[in-house]
Amino acid sequence: MPDARSYRDHHLKAACSNCSVLELCLPLGLSGPEIEQLDTLIVQRFKVKKGATLFRAGDSLRSLYAVRIGSFKTSMLSVDGREQVTGFQMPGEMLGLDAISTDLHACNAYALEDSEVCPIHFAHLEKLARELPSLQHSLNKILSREIVRDHDMLMMLGNMNSDERLAAFLLNLSQRMDLRGYSSREFVLKMRREEIGSYLGLRLETICRGIAHLRDQGLAQISGRDVKIQNMDGLKQLVAGCHRHQS
Known part of the structure; x- marks a missing residue:
């Protein structure tokens, strides 16, 4: 009979193929076996309480985070110390993309409600993306979506x-x-x-x-x-x- 810890780990283990936001997330466009390979990168999803920080500006890039349940906001501090909100994230969207260029997070991420994320170790993700062109394509689409969102934001603020x-x-x-x-x-x-x-x-x-x-x-x-x-x-x-x- 399994002990309590292995039982808990089994039930906390993320399963991309069974996720309700699969079609909006990183596995978009991947085949069943490819999703299973991606799933091996998510050691264990974890909960983030309302108001808690997922990462802070200046933290080293370790993982990208797929929002599974709940919602987040990202923000930066302006020169005068005020908070500048830079985005709101929902289930199926990714957090942590801001750190890819410098290996350091440029913003803070806070849970707006009790939430749950799937951490995807970035170094392992890069390695797997080299082996799976469809995963690299999916990652490129997510990055492109972020750029488009930033352009839309600039258009809105300017016009x-x-x-x-x-x-x-x-x-x-x-x-x-x-x-x-x-x-x-x-x-x-x-x-x-x-x-x-x-x-x-x-x-x-x-x-x-x-x-x-x-x-x-x-x-x-x-x-x-x-x-x-x-x-x-x-x-x-x-x-x-x-x-x-x-x-």
């Missing part, structure tokens, strides 16, 4: 007014929820309004005004952390209007 930024943020969350099989119209914000403001480059009072504007226009209702999108097309038109102004 959009506060209401347009908030609308774009809600649309982005809506699309990501939809990809995960959840409602695209009703969802719960895991982050505080101050964190949304930091991410969008807006003051808290501007976020609160923007929420009131979206409500008054019948586009979206945000009560506490509960979001109800009432007019998806209207939100999209608000964001598209920004691009029309620029052209």
Whole structure:
């Protein structure tokens, strides 16, 4: 009969092939046997309590982390010591990509709720990627997705007014929820309004005004952390209007 420890380890062992967010994560496009090879790199997934740090700026790169359950925020400290939120991550998304170029993490990662991650040892991942072209391709796609996300963010900060930024943020969350099989119209914000403001480059009072504007226009209702999108097309038109102004 197995002892308690081996029983626990067996049940904590990650199984990529049985994961509910497989189609959004690193194994995207891999065959069954290839996923099993990747699975050997994930020694044991682990839990991160709400508010706890997964890694800090300056930490050495050891692993990439696939979010399995919960959500995270990444942030950096500005010159004057204020927190600048750089992103929000959901199940199926990767954390730690910021450290690949220098082998040091450039940002901090905090759990926004009780979460669980699958650590993937980076040196072992690189070795396996050399053996599996499909894994290298998948890794390249994830890195490309990060670059596109950064470009979208720069576009938003450079070209959009506060209401347009908030609308774009809600649309982005809506699309990501939809990809995960959840409602695209009703969802719960895991982050505080101050964190949304930091991410969008807006003051808290501007976020609160923007929420009131979206409500008054019948586009979206945000009560506490509960979001109800009432007019998806209207939100999209608000964001598209920004691009029309620029052209």
